[in-house]
Amino acid sequence: MTFPRVLLVLTFLLGATASAMADGHRSLGWGILTNNDALGDNQDRWRSASFVVSHLRGSDWSGQRPVRFGELIEYRIRAEMITPVNVAAPRASDRRYVGALSFGAHTHFRKGATQMSLGLDLVFVGPQTKLDQLQDELHGIFGPSPVNVDGFQVDNAVYPTVTFEAGREYALGGSGNLRPFVEMQAGAETLARIGADVTFGGVGQGALLLRDSTTGQFYTGIRGDRPGGLSLMLGGDVAYVADSRYLDTPGIAKKDMRARFRAGLHQQFKHGALFYGATYLSEEYETQPEGQFVGSLSARFEF
Structure with missing residues (x-):
């Protein structure tokens, strides 16, 4: 990674942190999602597993993204x-095996009715991440074959990765909601x-939903009005891939x-929520014989 790219990354991350501290930002919410093909087609291959933790900070949350x-x-x-x-x-x-570990900052905002996000992540790959060793230890506990890669x-490498998304919501009548979006990414x-996502039910009302980079599934970053009940989430997208370091x-x-x-189901309880989703991912390289199904899980309970 060249010095100018390092400087760009550090400027963005430090600038975001300094802005948050200067404006008296506080914690607004946490989001967690795990993906695993053991929750999908159970084949232990390709996009095998991932885990993301998001911490949201701001001065306040009014039920919609700030301007x-x-x-x-x-x-x-x-x-x-x-x-x-x-x-x-x-x-x-x-x-080749890819163990990818990333750290980043993303800002979420709106311009008129258009919802936007822009983020920068440092993506570390290669044996330096030790994720192959972690996966091998997990396999030793749960019984699949050992990881010997x-x-x-x-x-080993570090890739600064920029991601931008813009989307807009349209009411479908009743509790339905349609959100077409575009996304651009450069880096790893x-x-x-x-693509587009369709939601039926109360999930997301007055909340900030975050998009998982592997599956495109939504997970909650900031809780909203928390209406109880079951919600159905459907979505799909296509991408043109110019380059992949993976x-x-x-x-x-x-x-x-x-x-x-x-597709996913989100159940909101009085003191928590549970989400399960399934995603079909098409082939990523020419000799990949077929696509795969990956399962996603998120749970939150309050005591």
Whole structure:
């Protein structure tokens, strides 16, 4: 990573933190989501597992995004394991193992009725993350095959990654809501995405929903009016992928187009909430034989 890129990252992250402290920002909420193909097709391959924690800080929350850029900051930590088909004895022709660990800051704001977010993450990849060792320990506990990817990982690197999203909500009548969106990302993976999400039920009313980068599933960052009951969430998108450092391996050719189709159920209780979602991810490289299903889970309980 060159010095100008390091400087850009540090300027953004330090600037966001300084702004939050200067304006007397306080904690507004936490969001957590885990993805695992054991919750989907249970094949332990490709987009195998990920975990994200988000902490939202701002001066106040009025039920919608602020107008001012930088007034609401999300601090995000994320870990992901992307694997070959066989993690115990990977084939030379398969994709390399990716252990990705990222730290970043994202600001959420609006311009008129358009909801926007802009964020910058430092994405660390390679053996330096030790995520292969963590996954091997988890496999030892839960019983799948061991993870043996020594010499079969992407090289150590740090990729500054910028993500921008813009979307707009449209009422469908009753409790229905449609939100088309566009997204652009540059860094560890460089792509442009367009899609839409449909929600039936009270989830998200007066809340800030955050989008998971692997599945596109929403998870709650700031709680809203908390209406009780069950909500159905549906969505899909397609992306043009210009570059992927995760697939930068001789003999592996990325697919230019990717698709995601997702569904989820969110149950709001009086003192907590539970979410489960399933996402179909299409093939990411030319020799990948098929897509996969990944499950997502989020739970929150108050005592």
